[in-house]
Every structure is written in structure tokens, then in C-alpha cells.
Amino acid sequence: MTLTGLFGGTFNPIHRGHLRAAEEVRKYLPLDRILFIPSYIPPHKDQKEVVSAWHRLRMVEIACKPHAGFIASDLEVKNPGPSYSIVTLKRLKKLYPQDLFFFIVGSDAFLEIETWKDYARLIQECSFVIVKRPGWALEQLNKVIEKIKPERVVEMIKKAEIKTENYTRTGLYLIDIDGLNISSSEIRRRLQAGLPVDGLVPPGVEEYILKNHLYY
Ligand code: ATP
Numbered sequence: 001m002t003l004t005g006l007f008g009g010t011f012n013p014i015h016r017g018h019l020r021a022a023e024e025v026r027k028y029l030p031l032d033r034i035l036f037i038p039s040y041i042p043p044h045k046d047q048k049e050v051v052s053a054w055h056r057l058r059m060v061e062i063a064c065k066p067h068a069g070f071i072a073s074d075l076e077v078k079n080p081g082p083s084y085s086i087v088t089l090k091r092l093k094k095l096y097p098q099d100l101f102f103f104i105v106g107s108d109a110f111l112e113i114e115t116w117k118d119y120a121r122l123i124q125e126c127s128f129v130i131v132k133r134p135g136w137a138l139e140q141l142n143k144v145i146e147k148i149k150p151e152r153v154v155e156m157i158k159k160a161e162i163k164t165e166n167y168t169r170t171g172l173y174l175i176d177i178d179g180l181n182i183s184s185s186e187i188r189r190r191l192q193a194g195l196p197v198d199g200l201v202p203p204g205v206e207e208y209i210l211k212n213h214l215y216y
């Protein structure tokens with residue numbers, strides 16, 4: 001059985017906060033791989049600010065390369081139209097019927113889960129790993145969790161607390177990670193203002209942004 005993490009996002013651009021979140025998740029859950037899946041059209045974002053899906057995918061590829069088990073996925077990018085997680089998950093289940101899927105999201109994103117297409121089905125189709133994003137305490141999620149009634153909630157404390165054979169197909173895993181306070185919006189703002197972004201994105205991504213004059 002393969003344990004596969006799914007990390008979806010606009011990744012406009014991918015930054016060190018995303019990478020840190022994925023690294024931290026692997027300290028708690030023995031995921032065999034994490035697919036980073038840039039959306040083609042993010043349903044909830046202002047499209048004017050979003051650069052081409054191919055640029056975003058390329059930056060994800062550059063960022064994932066040094067990390068074993070981090071894989072850039074073109075699944076949404078090559079399926080034009082709004083990208084819905086429920087559709088992506090169904091495709092992945094067909095492609096990899098033996099896998100157990102863990103959908104990774106930041107606490108800010110999970111607060112809005114009720115706006116996602118078919119969210120009630122989505123939480124019955126895979127597990128969710130919710131990582132704390134600086135500024136969005138996990139306690140803030142209590143109301144949403146009460147409302148959506150997941151099958152089970154596990155607050156992860158230490159690595160391998162749960163044995164692999166006991167992972168279930170659904171459930172919420174809450175992880176209080178040591179995250180980085182970085183956002184793509186802040187990076188775009190800095191680039192527009194002519195400020196440097198080194199330290200916020202991996203060096204190869206910074207190079208790609210500057211070479212292609214993205215965001216400014
Ligand atoms: P934007 O500012 O444009 O919204 P972002 O930095 O929030 O960009 P997204 O592509 O929107 O990045 O996020 C994709 C996923 O990564 C979401 O689940 C989000 O919660 C999570 N995420 C983004 N940044 C962080 C971070 N610094 N720490 C933890 N999770 C993060």
C-alpha cells in the first residue's frame with residue numbers, strides 16, 4: 001500500500017512555506033510521496049493575478065527536484081477549466097487504485113472547506129492533513145469540524161504514533177507544525193515593489209521568476 005500525500009494549491013508562486021509544510025507532514029506521517037498539484041484555474045482566486053499554469057508547474061518542478069518523494073504533478077494543469085479537488089481525487093483513485101490518499105492543506109484553507117465543490121463527499125473519499133499556518137491557530141477550526149462531522153479526528157503529536165496498518169481511508173489529522181510565515185501574495189507584492197524575494201522561495205524558483213519577468 002502506498003501512502004500518497006496530495007498538496008494542491010495555486011502555487012503562484014510556490015514558496016518555502018509550502019515546502020516546510022510538506023517536510024513537517026512527513027515527520028508525522030510516513031507518506032511514501034507527496035504530489036504537488038498546481039491548479040489550472042483556481043476556483044476561488046482573482047484570475048488577473050494568477051500567472052500561466054505552465055509557469056506555476058515549472059516552478060513547482062524546480063522546487064520539488066531536490067526533495068526525494070516530492071513530485072510535481074501536471075494532473076490539473078493538463079485538464080483545462082476550473083480545478084476541483086473532488087475531480088482530481090477521482091482521477092487519482094483511478095490511476096492509483098491501491099493508494100491511500102492524504103490531502104494536505106493549511107489551516108487557513110481548511111477554514112473555507114465548505115466553499116469547496118462537493119466537500120462533504122471529498123472528506124469521505126480521503127483523509128485530510130491540516131497543518132497550522134502561522135496566524136491561523138488550529139483551534140479556529142473547531143467550529144468547522146463540528147459542522148462537517150468527519151469520521152474521526154486525530155491530533156498528531158509525534159511521529160508514527162499510528163501504525164501504518166491502522167490508517168483509515170478518511171479522517172482529519174491535525175498537525176501543529178513549526179511553519180514559516182510566507183505567502184505567495186506577499187512574494188508578488190514584493191516583486192511588484194522591486195524588493196528581493198531570496199529566502200522566501202528556493203533559489204531556482206527566484207531565478208525562474210526573474211528570468212521570465214513574472215509578477216512585475
Ligand atoms: P496566496 O497568498 O496567493 O493565497 P498562498 O501562500 O496562500 O498564496 P496557496 O497556493 O494559496 O499559497 O496555498 C496552497 C496550500 O498551501 C493551501 O492549503 C495553504 O493553506 C497552504 N499554505 C500556503 N502557505 C503556507 C504556509 N506558509 N504554511 C503552511 N501552509 C501553507
Ligand code: MG
Nearest residue numbers: 108109183184
Ligand atoms: Mg492562499
